[in-house]
Amino acid sequence: MKIITTDCLVLGAGLAGSAYALHLARAGRQVELLSLADPLQANSDWAQGGIIYDTSPDPARLTQDILDASDGTANPAAIAQLVQEGPAAVKELLIDELNVGFDRETAGGLHLTREGGHQERRIIHTKDTTGHSILAAVAARVDATPGITRRSGFVAIDLLTLSHNSTEPLDRYEPLTCFGCYALDTATGEVVAFTARKTILATGGLGGVFQHTTNQPGSVGHGVAMAYRVGARLMDLEYVQFHPTVFFKKGAQPFLITEALRGEGAVLVDAHGRRFMDGVHPLGSLAPRDVVSRAIQHHLAATGEPCAFLDLSALKPDFIRERFPSIHERCLANGVDITREPIPVVPAAHFSCGGVHTDLSGRTNVRQLNAIGETACTGLHGANRLASTSLLECLVAAKACARADLAELTSEASPANVRITNIAPPQPRVWRSPDKVADPLLIRQDLQQIRQTMWNYAGILRSPRRLARARRILLELREDIQAFYRDCRPTRDLIELRNAVQTALLVVHAAALNPVSKGCHHLEAGD
Incomplete structure (x- = not known):
């Protein structure tokens, strides 16, 4: 070694x-x-x-x-x-x-x-x-x-x-x-x-x-x-922060839509052009991220709409192209001209x-x-x-x-x-790897299950029942992954899977221990 x-x-x-x-x-x-x-x-x-x-x-x-x-x-x-x-x-x-x-x-x-x-x-x-x-x-x-x-x-x-x-x-x-x-x-x-x-x-x-x-x-x-x-x-x-505005289009790769757009005058609207944030917070579309993300999620749940929209009509087209060239180009490549139409957006996990x-x-x-x-x-x-x-x-x-x-x-x-x-570090023990090669299909499947579990049960809107279900699923997964990890040579994907399930459990555990809704951690009442 x-x-x-x-x-x-x-x-x-x-x-x-x-x-x-x-x-x-x-x-x-x-x-x-x-x-x-x-x-x-x-x-x-x-x-x-x-x-x-x-x-x-x-x-x-x-x-x-x-x-x-x-x-x-x-x-x-x-x-x-x-x-x-x-x-x-x-x-x-x-x-x-x-x-x-x-x-x-x-x-x-x-x-x-x-x-x-x-x-x-x-x-x-x-x-x-x-x-x-x-x-x-x-x-x-x-x-x-x-x-x-x-x-x-x-x-x-x-x-x-x-x-x-x-x-x-x-x-x-x-x-x-x-x-x-x-x-x-x-x-x-x-x-x-x-x-x-x-x-x-x-x-x-x-x-x-x-x-x-x-x-x-x-x-x-x-x-x-x-x-x-x-x-x-x-x-x-x-306290996992969800960014409220991430580009949404079926089949397209999601990407961040900067909050600076709202800082320059863009506003959040629903599918009918209504400014739903104005009645939620004094700062409207410029409210803190946790407030905006929850408001969007509640709105989508109540209406069944797939996304909200960012209305840029208050901004001049030349200003949009000059100030936000990257977002303009990426949206255009996905069929959305933000100088003429609103940007479809949904929340996504952003910052720990x-x-x-x-x-x-x-x-x-x-x-x-x-x-x-x-x-x-x-x-x-x-x-x-x-x-x-x-x-x-x-x-x-x-x-x-x-x-x-x-x-x-x-x-x-x-x-x-x-x-x-002040002295040289000690000699580490020699690393010994198993010979077995991990199955990449199993790794992808397990990681996808972790991500879906976290999104559905420990995401923007949580409840004790959802968190308990997430914990049960993740504990069983961790046992399978640990056995998988012990038997196989390390790869980047396998290391990421091992750390992902552990991190997910830690987030769920912290959320379950905290009964107070604050900031990014929001528990639905009555569950």
Whole structure:
């Protein structure tokens, strides 16, 4: 078995993982950056709307907007960190260093837009492809930075801990400590052990455990499942945010329709052109995402209609083509001219507000194991995320985590962490794979059953009875999948299936334990 040793092992090359890697490498540390596929196959790349930047008029209003969107449940300390450190993080990396081509006014200033839940315009963007513009620039800088080894096509299998994977028997008496991971090289089928002083989970979200999602393929909660298996604390997993507007047409590939369209004046209507959101919330179509998603779902259930519609008639055709070129082109390719007709939309699983619990420096309860980005949960989003906070959270969390890690790695004595931080990581046990090859048909069938179960029983509208049924189905599935996994050589699809069923069970368990409807977690009365 090949063993690769490094200072920092980053699992996930989206914005959070890539930004962290830059900070550590620039400080002279060696970084291994693993990702499932190519550098831009991350949820960060599909973020359309923008990133919060200009809070100068009144930072307190942003604080209030985040708190209001969370239904009063967000962590005030996490909000304060984002509001105070966010603008500088954007300016330093994205504007001053990378010169990301954010849209500008005629006079040269940054163009600011507004999204749902925001009281004012404070979001910068590059047309409707902000995430792609940002991640492409960051990825290019990562590739040009000495000290970072990018390994695409590597799938983390399990985290290494002193308790479970060290060849030294006495290590099991040490506190719970992570020292890397086993990962599958999908190009060769070889399992490689990566040992590190710091391991960072930046694996993205878990939307892929639902039948309808805006997430990239493979987003099934890898980090959550791996962390759970080694004893990390998880929290708020019941709060899965469903984006209210995803393109809907039978036989067409669904894709995100940015909230910025509603920020610029588009409104939600039914099949008869009626604005059904105006009677639901004071902000109408710009209400927080959880409110809009539930309203659409209730409306569709009551009317039997297959979708709602986004009416763009208040926007001029030239403005639509200029401001939202990607959405215009993709809709046109699917037979919908959004300069002349409304966009058919439905909700889909979008963002996990919960995850692996961390402090504001990314530390988990497992020593030397950190989590950042959507994988982590500082409580910033509480029960529901405010639009355009996710990319900003990636930058702020990466910087804070890097700052704390560098302080520990450079200190001569760190008593609480000396077992891994200041000496070489231990020798991991050799990985041994079975010879049997997994049946891909069975994997696809099981994953489809997980997704349908989660969508039908643990989706936008839940009930104790639905959740209990989901749990029974998923527990039986997990037993079958675990037996399947033990008998077969690991593949990307098999690893994803194993993590998907575990993540799905964790979401259902968290939802069943919480009897209070808040934000994204909504229980139907009387069931």
